[in-house]
Amino acid sequence: MENLLELLSQFLANTGYYMLDYRYLIMIGIGLIFVYLGIAKEYEPLLLVPIGFGILMGNIPVFKGLGLGIYEDNSVLHYLYMGVTSGVYPPLIFLGIGAMTDFSTMLARPLLMLLGAAAQMGIFLTFLGALALGFAPNEAASIGIIGGADGPTAIFLTAQLAPKLIGPIAVAAYSYMALVPVIQPPIMKLLTTRKERLIRMEEPREVAKKEKIIFPIAGFLLCCLLAPAALPLLGMLFFGNLLKECGVTERLAVAARNSVIDTVTILLGVTVGASTQADVFLTGQSVGIFVLGALSFGVATASGVIFAKIINLFIREKINPLLGAAGVSAVPDSARVVQHVGHQEDPTNFLLMHAMAPNVSGVIGSAIGAGILWSFMMK
C-alpha cells in the first residue's frame, strides 16, 4: 500500500501538470495565439496552425530520458526534425512552390523584378543591426534573412549557420509574414503620394509557352552560377517550375505541389514549432530577434517602395510605387496588400497581377541573398 502511494506520487511528479512552470505557460499561450490567428483570422493558416500546434507539442513539459522532447536523440520529434536540421525540408517546399508558381507576369515585365531585388535591402540592414546588437556574425546573418520574408529560406539558412536559433527565427519570420497586412500599409502610405498610388499599370502581355519553359532553365543557370550557395533552394524552385511548365511531366508536378509540399509543410511546421521549447526559446536573444524582425520587414517594404520611385525618375510609363512593397515576397500576402491599398484609393485599379511580379522575384532575391550570406559566413 505504501508502495502504491509511492508509485502514484512518483507518477504525479512526472506529469506535465506538476512540472509546468510560467515559461511553459507563456509558450503554450503563444502556441494558442498562433493557432487562433491561423484559424480565426486566416493569416497564413497552412503555416500558423502547424507551427502553433507544434509549439504546444514542444512545450508540454516532459521528463528527460524517455525520448519525448525534440532535443532528445531518439525521440520521434527529433527524427522528424532532422529534415529541418539537415536542410532537406526547405528545398522540398521550394520544389512544390516552383511547381505551383506562375512566373508569367514577371516574364511579361522583367523590369518589375528589380523591385524584388530592392526589397532585399531589409536582409542586409537587419544583418548590420543584429551585429550592432552584439549577435555573432553567423547569428546575425540568420536574423537578417528574416527580412527576406520567406519562411523556408530563413529556416534553411538558420539550420546551416545557427541551428539553435531555428525556433525564434522561424517564429519571428512567420509572425511577421502573418502580420504583413498590418505592417506594410502604413509604410506604403507614408512613402507615396495619392497621385502615385493612383497610377495604373498596363495589362501585361501574354507570355509564350516556350518562354515559360526556358525561363526555369536559364534562371537556374544564371542565378546559381552567380551564387552557387543558393543552389539547394533555387535549384529545386526552378526544377519544380520546369516540371510544371514543360507540359510532359504533369504527374510529377502534381506530386510536387500536392503530396510532397503538403507533407513537408506539416512536418516542418510541427517540428519547427516544437523546437521552441521554453528553455531554449525564452531568452534575451529571442527578444532581440523579434525587434530586429519587425525592423527588417519595415526596411524591406520601404526599400521596395522607394526603389520603385527611383525607377520612375528614369522611365516614361511610371510604375505604381505600391508595387515595391510586394518585393518582400511573403507570397502572396504582400501582393494582396498592394492590391488592397491600391484598391482603397481607386476601387477600379487592379494591381494584384502586377504585384505578383516583384512578389515572386522577391523569392528568388532572398534565396540569392541567403546563398551570399551563407558563403560569406563560412570563410
Added chain:
Amino acid sequence: MENLLELLSQFLANTGYYMLDYRYLIMIGIGLIFVYLGIAKEYEPLLLVPIGFGILMGNIPVFKGLGLGIYEDNSVLHYLYMGVTSGVYPPLIFLGIGAMTDFSTMLARPLLMLLGAAAQMGIFLTFLGALALGFAPNEAASIGIIGGADGPTAIFLTAQLAPKLIGPIAVAAYSYMALVPVIQPPIMKLLTTRKERLIRMEEPREVAKKEKIIFPIAGFLLCCLLAPAALPLLGMLFFGNLLKECGVTERLAVAARNSVIDTVTILLGVTVGASTQADVFLTGQSVGIFVLGALSFGVATASGVIFAKIINLFIREKINPLLGAAGVSAVPDSARVVQHVGHQEDPTNFLLMHAMAPNVSGVIGSAIGAGILWSFMMK
C-alpha cells in the same frame, strides 16, 4: 566444365528452395492465411494484406551477407523498418487517423467516453498475466498493450520497450483485431440480458463547429499534461484532427489522410510482416503472446460491457451495455460488431453511431495506457 558445375551447385545451395525448412514453410503458410483473410474475408484488408505479404517477404530464406534480410544492417527492408524501430511510423498513422476521424458522437455524449476507459482494463490485466507467465516487465508491458486493440499503439510501445517482440505482438494484435467479429459477440451476449440489448439510445445532439475545433486542442493539453509519454501518439492524433476540423488547412488534412497514412501503412505493414522471420518468430514466447492476446481482447470486451452496466445503476436514461464492447477501439470493427449484435435482437435498433463514441475514446484511452506503461518501465 568442372568449374561450371561447381558454380551451379553453389548457386543452387543458395536458393531459397534449398534453404527452405519447415519453419519457413509454417511462416509462409501464416502469411498466406493473412493475405487470404484480408482479401477473401475482407478482415482489415488494408493491414492484413501488407502484413501478410510482408511475412512472405521476410520468410524467403536468404543467405546472409548480401543485405537482404530485414535484420541485416544494410538491407532495403532494414532501412524501411527504421520507421518502425525509431517509432516514427505509428505517430504518422495517428496523424492520418486524426485527420479522418469525426469525434462528433463522442462530443455529443461525453459519458460514453468512460466505456473507452473501462475497456483498457484489458491492457493492465494482460500485463499482469504476462508477468505471471514469466515475461520480463518491459515485455509484459508490450504484450499488455495488445489489449488496447490498436495496431500502431502496440507497435509504437513495443518498439520502445521490447523491439525483438515487434513481430509477434503486431501479428497477434492484428490477428485479433481481424477476429473481433468472432471474439466479441459471445462475450457480449453472455454478459447482457435480452432486455439490455434492446435498449435504444437517443439520437445524439448536433455538435457545433467550434466545439470540434476546440476539442483537439483541449484534448491534447489535458491528456498530454497528464501522461506526457502519450505525446508522440496523441499529439499527432489531435494535430491531425485539428487540421481536419479547423476548415482552413484542408489541403494538409487531405495529405495526412491520404498520401501520408497510405504510404506509411504500406511501409509499416510490409516491414512489420517481414520482421516475423521464422527464427525470430517461432518461439515459445510467441505462443505465450498469442494466448495472452486472446485473453486481453476478451477481458477488454467484458470490462467495457460490465462497466456500462455499472454506469446504468447510477443514471436514469440507460446506456445499451453492448456499447461497452466498442471501447476496445479496433476502429471501426468493434463498433460494427455492436451494431450487428444489437441488430440481431431488434432490426430497427441502430447502435452504430453511438458505438463510435466509446470506439474513438478507446483509441485515446489505449494511447494514454501506452504512455503510462512506457513511463513506468523506464524507471
Added chain:
Amino acid sequence: MENLLELLSQFLANTGYYMLDYRYLIMIGIGLIFVYLGIAKEYEPLLLVPIGFGILMGNIPVFKGLGLGIYEDNSVLHYLYMGVTSGVYPPLIFLGIGAMTDFSTMLARPLLMLLGAAAQMGIFLTFLGALALGFAPNEAASIGIIGGADGPTAIFLTAQLAPKLIGPIAVAAYSYMALVPVIQPPIMKLLTTRKERLIRMEEPREVAKKEKIIFPIAGFLLCCLLAPAALPLLGMLFFGNLLKECGVTERLAVAARNSVIDTVTILLGVTVGASTQADVFLTGQSVGIFVLGALSFGVATASGVIFAKIINLFIREKINPLLGAAGVSAVPDSARVVQHVGHQEDPTNFLLMHAMAPNVSGVIGSAIGAGILWSFMMK
C-alpha cells in the same frame, strides 16, 4: 575600401562563372540535351527531365566546404541521394510499377514470357564484354545490367556493386531506353522476313480476377525462392501488383502508383542526374560504359527476336518474331516499337497488346538477372 574590393574579388572567385571549365560545360550541355529530348521529343520525359535537370544541378561548380555538392557529406543533395546509395528508391519505384502494371496479356499467353527471358542475354554478354574491356567483375556486372533496359534495376544493382558508376550507368541506361525507337527497328527488320513480320496473333483470352490475384503471390514465391537476391525488387513489384489486383486495398495501390512513385521518381531522377559531377563522370570508363550499353541493347533485341524464331520451329501457331524485341523491357517503349514496326508492314496488324507480355516479363527477367549477378559478385 581595400577590404571591400578584396571581399568582392573573393566572392567572384567563388562564383560558378569563375570556376567553370570545359568539363562542366560539356556536362551542362549533356543535361540540356536530356531536358530537350524529354520535352521536345517526349522521350521518357518523366525520367529525362529530372535527370537532365539533375545533371545541371550537379554541374554548377561549387566550392567545397559549404555542403553543396552531392558528394559532400552534409549537403541536401547528399541526403536525398541516400535513397539511391542505400538502394531504397528502386524498390519503391517497383512498388508503384507493380501497382500500375496489368499482367493480363502475359497471363493469357505464358509462352511469350520466354521472350522476356531471351532478351536478358544482353545482360550476360555485356557482362563478358565489360570484363574483356578490363572492368573489374563488380563493375562489369553493373554495366551488364544496362542490357536489362530497366532503370531502377540498373541503379539498384550498381548501388550495391559499384556505387561510383551510378552516374554513368544510369545515364547510359536511360539514354538508350530513350533511344529504343532508334536502336531497335533496324535490328528487328534485319533479323526478320517480311512474311514473319506479317504474322498475326490471336486475340488473347480473358483473364479471371482470381488469376490476377494469385499471380503476384505465386510469382513472388517462385522467383524469389529461386533467386533470393531479387527479393527487394521483385518483392515490391509483386506486392504492388497484389495491392492493385486484390480489390480491397485500392487506396494503398493508389498511393503506391501516385504519390509514392512520383515523389521517388523526382528524387531519384534529380540525384542520379546530380551524381554525374563532371570530375566523376568524364572518364574513360564512361566512354566504355556507353559503348557497351549500346551493344547490350542491340544484343538484347537480337536475342529476343532470334529466340522467337527458334520457338516458331516447335509450335504450330507461329509467334510474330517482332515480339521478341519487346522482351528487353523498357516498358512500354519497346512494346510500342514492336507495334510500330508491325504496323508499317500491315496497318491492320495490332501487335501492341501482345508485345506487353514479353515486355513485362522482361522486367521480371532483368530483376532476376540482377539478383543472380549480385549474388555471384559477393562470393
Added chain:
Amino acid sequence: MTGLEAIAAYNGWNIAIVGISIVFTGLTVLALTIAQLHKILNFLENRGKVKQKQEKDMPVDTAGIILPEGIQESARHFKLLIDYMGQPFSLPRLLEFAEKCGLNRPHSALNDLILSGAIEPDGKGYYLWNKKYPINL
C-alpha cells in the same frame, strides 16, 4: 520467476492499479471538459444570436440584382470556383484557380466582377461574393 511471485516482484499490482486509474482520470477529465465546453459555447452563442437577430431584422435592400449580360457567363464560372474555395477567399488564389481552369481572360473578367460589385472586399484583405447576385449554377 513466474506466477504471483513475479507480479509482486515487479510491482505489478500497483502498476496495474495506478495505470487503470490514470486512464480513467484522463478520460473523465476530458469528458467533463467537453461537457462544460458545450455549455460555455452555447452561452456565448446565444448572446451572439441575439445580436445577429437584430441585424437580420434590418431589411435586405434588394434580392437578386441582375448582372450585365456580358459578364453573366464569367460570373457563373467564378462563382463556381469561389464556392469550391470557400469564403472569404483571397484574390490571388482565385486568379490562380481561374487560370488553371482555363477561364477566358481571368484578369479582366475578375476586374469586371469587382467593378460591378459582385465581388466585394471584406475589409480584412479578403473578398466575398455579394449575396445580392444569386447565380444559379
Added chain:
Amino acid sequence: MTGLEAIAAYNGWNIAIVGISIVFTGLTVLALTIAQLHKILNFLENRGKVKQKQEKDMPVDTAGIILPEGIQESARHFKLLIDYMGQPFSLPRLLEFAEKCGLNRPHSALNDLILSGAIEPDGKGYYLWNKKYPINL
C-alpha cells in the same frame, strides 16, 4: 587484364552460362505455373458454376419493389455511394462517406433504408444493397 584472359580469370563464361540458364529456368517455371493455374481455376469455377446455376433457377420473388416516396431521394444518393465502395460494404464506412458528401441527416436516412429492407446485412457483419430495389441513377 583484358580480353578473353580477363573473362576466364574472373570465371566469366560460367557466370554468364549459369546466369542466363537461371533466368530461363525462373521464367519457364513461372510460365508453366501460370498455365496450370488457369486450368485449375477453370476446373474449380466450372464446378462452382453448376451450383450457381441451380441457385439461379430458383424464382426471384419480385423484381423492383417500390420504396416509400420519402426516402427515394436518399436511396438514390446512398446507392451511388455504395456502387462506388463496392459490395458488401461496411456501415461505418458508408456513413463516413455520406457525411463527407454532405448528405442530409445520413444517420436517420440510413436507418430508414435498413428498416425498409433496401440495405440488408450479409450475415458476416457487412451489408448489401437489396437487388429488389433497382435504383436508376
Added chain:
Amino acid sequence: MTGLEAIAAYNGWNIAIVGISIVFTGLTVLALTIAQLHKILNFLENRGKVKQKQEKDMPVDTAGIILPEGIQESARHFKLLIDYMGQPFSLPRLLEFAEKCGLNRPHSALNDLILSGAIEPDGKGYYLWNKKYPINL
C-alpha cells in the same frame, strides 16, 4: 562587442554592400535575359508563322467524315480520353486509360478506330486524333 564597432570588426559594411550588389546583379542579369529571350523567341516564331500560314492556305480536303455507326460510341469515349491525355499520345497509355475507365473491349475498339483512320500515327511512334473526325462530346 556591440554597435558600430561590432559591425566594423566583422566586416559588416562590406558584406552588406557586396551582398545587396550581388542580389541586384543577379536579378538584373535575369531580367535582361528574359527581355532578350522574349525578343529572340518572337523573331523565331515570326519566321515560323510565315511557314505555317503557307500551310494553312492549303485547302483542308474534307471537314467532318462520319464514322461507321458501330464505333461512334467508342470513338466518343476514346476522344474524351485523348483530350485528357493531350496529343500526340502513346497507344499503350491510351489503352491503360481505357481499361481503367472500364471501356468495353478497348483493344478491339481501338483497333477499329485505327483501321477507320480516326487515330493516326504521327510517324514518330506516337498517335494523333484525325481532325477530320470532329466528335461532339
